[in-house]
Amino acid sequence: MVVDDDHDLVDALCEWIGLSSEWKAVAAYGPADAIAQVSAGPPDAILLDMEMDGVDGFDTAERLCHASGDKHSALLALTGNDRLRDAASLDGRFTASMLKPADPDGLLRLLERLRPTH
Numbered sequence: 001m002v003v004d005d006d007h008d009l010v011d012a013l014c015e016w017i018g019l020s021s022e023w024k025a026v027a028a029y030g031p032a033d034a035i036a037q038v039s040a041g042p043p044d045a046i047l048l049d050m051e052m053d054g055v056d057g058f059d060t061a062e063r064l065c066h067a068s069g070d071k072h073s074a075l076l077a078l079t080g081n082d083r084l085r086d087a088a089s090l091d092g093r094f095t096a097s098m099l100k101p102a103d104p105d106g107l108l109r110l111l112e113r114l115r116p117t118h
Helices: 007-020 031-040 057-067 082-090 104-114
Strands: 045-049 074-079 096-099
Touching: 007 104, 031 045, 031 057, 045 057, 057 074, 057 082, 074 082, 074 104, 082 096, 096 104
Parallel strands: 045 074, 074 096
Antiparallel strands: none
């Protein structure tokens, strides 16, 4: 799942992930959409923008973790802010954090490491 309030970016990233890997990327246009989708069935991984308009990425992460119940998704922080990337890397809810624009090859390698084995 790709979560951002920039619809064009979400659509482009979902399409690119789908064409470049075996992942099926699902779009979530902001925190409310992501939380509703996670409540219905958590994805294997969530790429979360940490700076959406008026929304704290850490609060969104907490709400996503709560919505997922017993099945926890790998949570990846994406941000253009060095400070937020560093803070997310120290936060136990996040599996990884990357600066935007994300290195495409690095993102694919990270997603491959997260691929579930079921």
